[in-house]
Amino acid sequence: MTKIKRKPIEKRPLYREEIGNAIRDAIASGDLKPGDRIVETQWAKDLGVSQSPVREAIRELEMMGLVENIPYQGCIVRKITERDMKDAYRVRMHLEVLGIQGAVEGATDEHLKELHKILVDMEAAAKKKAFNSYTKLNELFHEKIVEISQNQLLLRLWKQSHIQGSTFFGTQLSPQTLEELALRHKALYDAIAAKDEKLAQEAVFQHFQELIDEVDKSTLVERSQA
Template sequence: MTKIGVIHPDTLRQRVEGALRDAITSGVYRPGERLVERELCEDLGVSRASVREALRMLEAEKLVNIVPHRGPVVATISLEDARQLYELRTLLEGFAASGFVNNASSAKIADCEIAAAELRIAAERQDQNGVLKAKAKLYDTILGNCGNAHVWETLRGLHSRVNLLRATSLMDADRLPKSLAEIDALIQAFKDRDAEKAGEIARLHVNNASKVAFRYLKEQVSDPTAS
């Protein structure tokens, strides 16, 4: 007789953590916004203990700050911090793209092509959550097959923080078509098995994205009420 799988204690916490992470990175909760535990418990239908444990995990990812006498708030990113994050992303994503060409199977390249198609569909529908999910799928495939698990682990952490900026800049009308074109070029480099070109395009993609993110961040600094 087939037995029901064991439910691990971390399962609920991981679901709560994922829901809060998605809400933060998609812009439901904005940088600097206070996260009220009671309201989170009501919204998610879970205990305060589950919410607190999830918040601790997100604090470790630097998505949440626990402020004395105020409680948890969504983290903010300074211009200097953003500059350093994108600088590191540029280096690592160029390396990962080149490594992907040298290590990925044809099936994994096809998976990237599928994710890129899903990204374009979500963008055409102006579906920000869909764009974020498609990009996450694309990056997970690239990073998971770049031949270096440490690069994967580091970049996944960076992407969580960068998503704080993407929540406002991702759907920029001028940037989005160019971003899609860059990703199409990256997929073509994968298919051509051109590691040097893939690395070059990946670095260009991050560099161009950083310019838009910096612009939005500067606007927020000059006008904290700007959306």
């Protein structure tokens, strides 16, 4: 397996989560592909941490459905199925409809400035074809909308559900879709800024339905090339 450069993690109480994020980022970016082994000792060495938190992080990723333990092979990156991606997007869609309803009602001028700044950064990352930066900004944009709703239960549910979906999202990106995806987020921003709840809900449904449709397209391409 190609050696991937990793930045050592500071030894803080939350570093188990950071280890999980590092592995998840490697999956989303394509550095780790379906079937690749996740070697606990190697990750511990690369990140400069002990094996215990790496083991715990891998266990959590397994519970999220991102990796799996295969007898006599060890832990490997799980193959993403069409059903996995569609299910993840559908759950996110319904949670974010609730989130954007709250955002329409509660967004202040400062909130709108924050969202607009993220949107501008997303467009810049898309033009540069900066996959990792775009993926992180995409997550931040959606999380910010849910945060603005000030619904703490919704935010906790969103954080639990978005991990799988956002990881799958990273594997779905191509240079051709980045700028188009960035533009789609403007519809979400515009609806919140206009305080139009109906338009906001429609924008969320359309955003995720287009992602689901793209799963179908990518599946058809894979089948035609098989």
